[in-house]
Amino acid sequence: MQRFNFPVVEPDPALEELRAELQAFLKEELEAGNYRREPECWMSSADPEFSQKMGKRGWIGLTWSSQYGGHDKSALERYIVTEETLHAGAPVGAHWIADRQHAPMLLEHGTEEQKLDILPRIAAGECYFAIGLSEPGAGSDLANVKTKAEKVDGGWKINGQKIWSSGAHICHYMVALLRTSPADGRNRHVGLSQIMVDLNLPGVTIKPIVDLSGDAHFNEVYFEDVIVPDDCLLGDEGGGWKQVTGELAMERSGPERFLSSYVTLETALWQLSGKMGSDSKARLGKLIANLRTLKGMSWGIANLLNQGVSPETEAALVKDLGNRLENDLTQQVRAMLTDLPAEEWSPEMRRILNIGVLRSPPNTLRGGTTEVMRGITARQLGLR
C-alpha cells in the first residue's frame, strides 16, 4: 500500500475538444482587445461583461442540472474551463467563487425557490458571491468568528463585521459563517452556522480595502441589524463548522492553486524564444517538471472528487506545494529574463511580471495559510 494515492487519468478526447473551444474563444477575445492577460486573474481580475460572455457560451454552471440553468456536465469539464481561463489570464474573478463553491452549496442546502431563482443567474454569469469567513479577530483562527445571527420572528438578525471579502463590492450575496449560539465551553466549533446574506439589504455596508498595488478588490463588510429570512440558513443550524471545513477541503486542489502565475511564464517563453541561455533552460526544465507533477496531483484529486472520494491530505499537500510553486515561478522568470536586455522586454512582459510580483503575497495566505495547511497535513500524518 502506498501512503499517497493519485490516480493517473489519461486525457479524454471530449475534454480536449472543450479545451480547444475555450482556447479559440479566449484568443479571439484577447485579439479583440476585450481583456488584458493577468496573473491571479481568478481572484483579482473581475469583469462582469466577460463573465456574461462565458455564461452565454455555457462555461459557468457546468456541473449542475439544466433545471437550474446548468449544463449537466461533470467537475472534469469545469476543471478544463478553469485551467484554460487561468492559462489565458482572463478576467474570470467575478463569477469564479459562486461557480466554484456557492452554487454547489445552494444545490445541497438551498430551498427549491432559491435554486430556481439564483442558480440560473450564476450560470449566466450575472450573479456573484462573496466568501464570508474572515473577521478582524478570526483569520487562521477561524472558529473565533464573533459576528452574530440572532433568531427573530421569521428570520435572523445579523450584527458584526467580515473582512477580506474579495469582490464583495460587485457581489450580490455573501455566505457568512456566523455565531448562532454560544460556544460550548472551550468547544468553539459548535453554534456556528452558514447564512446567505443579500448584500443589497438595509444595514449592510461595504467598504473597500486598497491593497499594496492600489487595487481595491477586497472589502470590509459591516452588518447592522440586517434581517434575513429563515430560509437563508444553509444547512444545519450549528453545523457551520463542519460544512465550512468540508468545503474548504474540496477547494484546495484546483488549478487556481498552482497555475495562477503560468501566464507570466508563457509570456516570458514567447519573449525568450531562441534567446535562452543554459541557466534559463535549467530553470525552465525544473519549473515544467514541477508544474507537470502538480497537474498530475490536482487532476488525480479532481477525478477522485468526481467519484465522490475526498482525499483531504492530498488536497492540503497540493495547495501547499502549488502556492509555493506559483511564487517560485515568478522568481524563476525574473532570473530567466536576464537573458534579454531589459530595454528589449515588451511592455506586456513588464506589466505581467510586475503584477505577478505584486500579487504574490496572498498566494500563500488565502484559502488557508501555508502554516494552516502544514498543520492539517501534520494531523493527517498522526503528529497532532
Place this chain on the structure above:
Amino acid sequence: MINTEGMVAETATKIFTDLCPREVPHAAEAGEYPLALWDALQENGLTLAWTSEDTGGFGAEYDEVFGAIWASAQAASPIPFAETLIANWMLDQAGLAPADGSASFALSGHTPSADIPFGMHADKIVLFDEAHQEISLFDNREAVRSPEEALSPDGMTQFIFSGHVAEQTAKTNLSRRAIEALVLTVRAVQMAASMEAALDLSIGYVSEREQFGRPLSKFQAIQHQLSVAASETAAATMAATQAASALIKHKDDPEKAWHEAAIAKVQIGHSVEAVTVPFHQVHGAMGYTQEYDLHHYTRRLWAWRDALGNEHHWSKLLGEELAATAPDQIWKGVTTGDWTGGERTAS
C-alpha cells in the same frame, strides 16, 4: 501506474517482508550478501518479469513490476533486483536471452568504462553501446573491476570494457532515450518508495522520542518540517506514477515516455534535499549512526539522484528540449502529458 497489489507485486512484497527484515541491509553493509533473498526472487521468476515468454520469462504487466520494485526499495533490499530487471529488459529488447543470475547495466557512448551500480555483486553486466547501436552481455567475474567511493551502500564500480569478449551481442533499434526512459522511471519508483519509507521512520521516531517532557511530534517546528517532507514525498510518488504510466502506455516505443521520465527525474532529484534534510534533522544524531535504519534510504536517495547525471544536468537537458518547443506545445504537455507535438521554434 505502480500496482502494489497485483500478484507479481504481492509475491515480491511477501518475499521482501519475509527475507529482507531490517537486519538484512545492515548485514549486507558488513559484507554478508543476502543470497537467500536473491534465490527466492529468482526461484519465483521475478527477475525475469520483464523478459518475454519465448525467452523464458513471463512478460508481466509493467505496473505490477513497478509494484515489485516499490516493495524492494521500501525494504532497502541490498541486491540488484531493479538492475537485473533493467538489464534483462535491455537484453529482451535486443532479442537476446536473459542473463543467467544477477545483472547490472551500463549505458556507454564512446567511453570504454562506466559507473555500474552493484558492480561488485552482479554476475553479468549488460552494456548499451550507443555508438555501435549494440547491446552486449559480459560476464562480470572476468572483468577488471574497481570499487569507487560510493554514496550508496550498493556501491558503484568502474568496469573496464577493454578486450573483453561479450557472451552475447546484438544490434538494436533501441535509442539511448528509450533506455533512459526505462532507467529513469525505475529509479523514480525506487526513490519515491524510499522517501515514503524514510517518512514513515521519521514519523515513528518523533512520535516516540521525548524532549522537554513531550514527544517531538508535538512541536510545531517538527510537524511543519515533516509536512513539507510529506508534500515532497507525495509529489515524488505522483511523478514516479506518471512516468510509470507513460512507459506502460508507450511500451512498444519507450522513447515516447522520455519526457515524463525526465520530468520525474528532475522533480524527484530536486526533492531529495527537501526530504533528506528534515528526515535527518528530526532524527538528531541517531539518524547519523550506522546502527539506525535511516541511512539505508537517504544514502540510496543521494546515489540515485546522481545516476545517469544529477538533477541539475537533467533540468538542463529537459530545459534545452523545452526551449526549442513552442509555448503552446509546452502547455499541452503540462496539461495532458502529451509531449509528442512536433512544432518547434529555433532554439
